[in-house]
Amino acid sequence: MTSTGQQELLSRLLMVRHGESTCNSVHRIAGQRDAPLTLLGRIQAEKVAKGHHGRHFDRVYVSPLTRAYETAGTVFGIGTPGAASPETVVDDRLMERDFGSYTLESKSILQRRHGIAEYERAMNADSPTLRGGETFQQFRDRVHAFYEGELLPALRRGETVCVVSHKYVVELICRFILDRPADESYDLRLPNSQMLQGDRIHSYVKNENKTLNMVYDWIVVNHPVIFCAGLAAGLVANVAGLRMATSPYVLLLLLVLASVITMCRIELENARTFVTDRGILRSVALRYLALPIAFAVLVRWSHADSTSTAAIAAVFLATPSSVVAMTVSRCLGGMIMPTFAQVLLSSLAATVSFSAVLALTLHGHLAPALAISAATSTGMVTAVYLLVKRMRERSPIRTAKYGERNGYVAVLLLTAFIVLVCLRLDLDGFTAYAPTALGVAVGLRLIAALLKRRRHVQTLDDYTAMTYPNVFVVVIIAALTGNGPLEQVAIWTLLPMFVLSFFDSWYARFLVVAPDDPRWPAVLKLPAHRPARGRPASEDPRGPSVPVRS
Numbered sequence: 001m002t003s004t005g006q007q008e009l010l011s012r013l014l015m016v017r018h019g020e021s022t023c024n025s026v027h028r029i030a031g032q033r034d035a036p037l038t039l040l041g042r043i044q045a046e047k048v049a050k051g052h053h054g055r056h057f058d059r060v061y062v063s064p065l066t067r068a069y070e071t072a073g074t075v076f077g078i079g080t081p082g083a084a085s086p087e088t089v090v091d092d093r094l095m096e097r098d099f100g101s102y103t104l105e106s107k108s109i110l111q112r113r114h115g116i117a118e119y120e121r122a123m124n125a126d127s128p129t130l131r132g133g134e135t136f137q138q139f140r141d142r143v144h145a146f147y148e149g150e151l152l153p154a155l156r157r158g159e160t161v162c163v164v165s166h167k168y169v170v171e172l173i174c175r176f177i178l179d180r181p182a183d184e185s186y187d188l189r190l191p192n193s194q195m196l197q198g199d200r201i202h203s204y205v206k207n208e209n210k211t212l213n214m215v216y217d218w219i220v221v222n223h224p225v226i227f228c229a230g231l232a233a234g235l236v237a238n239v240a241g242l243r244m245a246t247s248p249y250v251l252l253l254l255l256v257l258a259s260v261i262t263m264c265r266i267e268l269e270n271a272r273t274f275v276t277d278r279g280i281l282r283s284v285a286l287r288y289l290a291l292p293i294a295f296a297v298l299v300r301w302s303h304a305d306s307t308s309t310a311a312i313a314a315v316f317l318a319t320p321s322s323v324v325a326m327t328v329s330r331c332l333g334g335m336i337m338p339t340f341a342q343v344l345l346s347s348l349a350a351t352v353s354f355s356a357v358l359a360l361t362l363h364g365h366l367a368p369a370l371a372i373s374a375a376t377s378t379g380m381v382t383a384v385y386l387l388v389k390r391m392r393e394r395s396p397i398r399t400a401k402y403g404e405r406n407g408y409v410a411v412l413l414l415t416a417f418i419v420l421v422c423l424r425l426d427l428d429g430f431t432a433y434a435p436t437a438l439g440v441a442v443g444l445r446l447i448a449a450l451l452k453r454r455r456h457v458q459t460l461d462d463y464t465a466m467t468y469p470n471v472f473v474v475v476i477i478a479a480l481t482g483n484g485p486l487e488q489v490a491i492w493t494l495l496p497m498f499v500l501s502f503f504d505s506w507y508a509r510f511l512v513v514a515p516d517d518p519r520w521p522a523v524l525k526l527p528a529h530r531p532a533r534g535r536p537a538s539e540d541p542r543g544p545s546v547p548v549r550s
Contacts, residue, residue, distance in 0.1 A: 010177065010198030012160040013151070014057075015170045016075065018067040019044040020192045020400065022524040025267040026335050027107045028515070031099035031133070036066045036525050039269040044193035044396045045074035052195065057086040058159035061150065063094035063166060066527075071193065072164040086162075093146040096166035099123075100133025104515035104524075106333035111221045112505070116214045123168065143172045162195075174201050189213060191401035219408040221331055224501035230415035231495055234422020246420040248479040254417045255472050256380060259323040261410040263388040264403025266326060266340050271385075274341035279453055284342060287451055287466055288349040292318035296360040304361075309436050311361040312489050316440045317447075318357040319469040320346035320377050323384075324414060327407070328468060328501070332508040334460040335523075342465035347381040350374075372480050376473045414472075418498075421475055421491045429488050437492035441500055444469060452511070457519055460511040467504065471497060 019041030023030035037045070052075070062072040069090070072078055077085050102110060102122065111119045114129045122130040126137075151173075154161050163173065171188050177198060188208055190196075196204060219226055274280060296314045304310045321343045329339040351374055391399045426433075448466035452459050471493050478487030513519065520526070 007199045009155045010201075012155055012158075013163070013198030014052075014161075015163045015165070015173060015196045015198070016048060016071065017167050017170050017190050017192055017194060018063075018065075018071040018164065019074075020267070021067040022526075023104070024192060025270070025337070026524070027330055028104050028524075029099050029102050029107060029110075030067075031096055031103040032065065033103060033524075034066050034527050037070050038267055040267060040392060040396055040400065041067065041192065042070070042074060043269070043393070044400070045071045047396055048193050048195055049075045049077075056160060057162050059087045059089060059154055059161045060085075061089050061091055061094060061146075061161065061163045061165075063096070063164065063169070064090050064092055065095055065166070068094070068164050068166060072162075075164070076162075089150075091146055091150065093142045093150075094163065094165040094169055097136075097139040097168050098133040099130065101131040103133070104520055106512070106515075108221055108331045109333040109512065111217060112331070116218050116221070120214065124171075139168075140172060143169055144176060147173055147176050170196065174205060177201055178205065189405060191397060191404065193397050194401070216405075216408040219411050220327070223327060223331060223411045224498055224505065226411055226415050227418060227494075227498040227501070230418040231422060231498060234419040235425070235427075237419075238423055238425055238427060242423060244420075244423045246424070248476045251417055251420065251472070251479075252376060252380070252476055254413050254420075255323075255476075256384060258410040258413040258417075259380065259384045260388060261403060261406050261413075262323050262326050263340075263384055264391065264399050265407065266388075266403075267337055268340075268385065268389045268392060270337060271341065271344070271389075274337045275345060277338070277341065279456070279458070280338060280341050280345065283451060283453075283462060283466075284345040284349055287447070288318070288320060288346040289353050291447075292353045293356050296357040300360040309439075312436060312486055313440060313443070314357050314361050315474065315486060316444070316469055316471075316490075316493070318350070318353045319471070319474055320350045320354070320381070321465045322468045322470040322472065323381065324472075325465050325468040327410065328504070329461050329464045332460060332464065332505065333512040334464055334508075335458060336461070338458040338461035339465045342461070344381060344385060346465070347378045350377045372477050376476050377470060380473075417472060418494055421494070424479075424487070425491050426488050430492075433485070433488045433492045434495075436489050438496045440489070440493050441496035445500065445503075457513045457517070457523055460508055460513075463507075463511055464504070468497070 019037045021030055021035040021041060022038055023033070023035040024041075025038050048071075057076065060072055060076055060078075062069055069078075072088065076088070078088050107119075110122075110129075114122070114127075118127055118129055121127045124136075126135055151161065151163065163170070167190050170190060174188065174196075178201065188205060292314060295317055299308075299310045299314050302310070321339075323343060325339050325343060326336055328334075329336045354377060355374070388399070445467050448463045451466060452462035456462075471490050474490040475487060478484070478490055521528070
């Protein structure tokens with residue numbers, strides 16, 4: 001479609017992927033399960049409505065699934081009394097593909113299990129790893145029937161139309177418009193609620209690179225490999241004599257940037273639900289308040305030196321959860337938001353526990369340590385949370401898109417942090433510091449395994465949050481206060497912490513909730529049956545559309 005007439009025809013076509021759904025928020029595949037919009041999803045739809053206020057549409061074609069229908073209702077005022085809504089046509093052919101055995105699976109788990117390339121093949125074509133559901137040909141046929149029998153005739157009549165549907169439906173229509181062969185397909189990384197104009201699809205697709213997109217996903221999913229590669233590179237450079245002391249403020253900047261990117265894709269609007277969850281509150285109170293303070297009191301009672309193994313262990317026990325834990329939760333198939341709640345609450349608890357531990361275990365530089373710990377742990381996490389929350393309110397589509405597309409950048413920033421701190425490492429102190437570092441990494445995993453909730457949908461998040469302390473902050477505090485032994489143990493701890501992340505990937509299989517678990521419908525607010533909006537679901541989806549009168 002390149003002629004002037006065809007371009008004019010396509011200029012009257014707009015397509016919208018639905019706003020963020022409950023399945024999107026936990027990175028699980030909804031398919032034809034009727035996942036509703038999240039609060040952010042509704043905000044995104046409102047943003048689209050404001051951006052296209054006053055624009056005339058003759059007809060709106062909508063998928064009957066709730067997340068698409070709610071998006072269309074918000075954008076076009078469908079069902080709103082007094083609203084001049086365009087003719088709304090609900091068409092079952094616009095439903096998302098039925099992904100069979102992939103439905104409600106974690107995207108990251110599937111990518112790790114089958115590899116990025118095979119996952120993309122399953123989602124955009126056919127793969128033996130995807131059982132049941134629709135074949136790609138069945139999916140293509142029904143969407144093509146809508147495209148040829150409904151959409152093109154409406155455009156040729158001179159109508160301005162909008163299609164409100166799903167990611168893979170919109171991408172398939174893009175293929176039809178660009179006349180691409182069926183085997184030339186890949187993820188266009190279409191963000192929630194972004195409105196595409198038909199005559200600009202070519203430029204949108206041109207900006208996507210199949211190979212690079214798969215590399216970016218590989219970096220996020222295989223972050224332990226990237227982190228360990230950074231450790232190896234830093235150690236090799238250190239052995240080669242390239243030792244340098246990077247400013248702690250540069251290290252802090254890297255942490256802040258990585259934290260912003262990570263939080264951009266987290267469902268912060270629903271934070272209150274998890275922050276006030278009794279189970280999470282109990283875990284935080286025990287793990288980040290009672291346990292470290294009790295241990296620190298024992299250390300002080302025994303008159304242990306501030307550089308002793310016991311004193312250093314007390315500091316790590318009080319260290320709040322790292323923002324890295326959210327990336328790990330996403331990659332291992334967790335719910336992500338419970339991990340965020342523990343990151344935030346443990347950072348707030350650090351104002352008490354971390355300060356108390358530092359006061360009981362450090363004999364010098366106490367005031368600077370307390371100030372730095374408050375600024376780098378509690379202050380940083382809280383500031384980033386408030387900043388990103390504001391960004392998501394002001395620009396919900398762009399912020400979520402930024403976080404989704406740049407997850408790999410956060411991993412690379414943290415890898416850069418690891419490389420730089422490894423250049424500060426005292427290799428001669430291996431026998432003095434490495435055993436303590438290994439004990440810290442293993443000990444925290446044992447504590448996390450003991451304190452996690454059993455057989456709960458948030459068990460994996462419990463384990464992840466408690467397993468990944470903010471060692472980065474400890475490095476910065478130690479550097480700024482001149483506590484060499486603590487700094488060296490913290491840097492050495494990075495090595496077993498990320499090497500053991502391969503163990504976490506294996507152990508997560510026993511903690512993650514299976515996609516067919518009967519609790520998911522309640523957690524994701526999935527109705528037992530899809531509500532009828534137009535033709536009943538039992539009828540032939542290749543048949544004509546059914547208009548819905550406002």
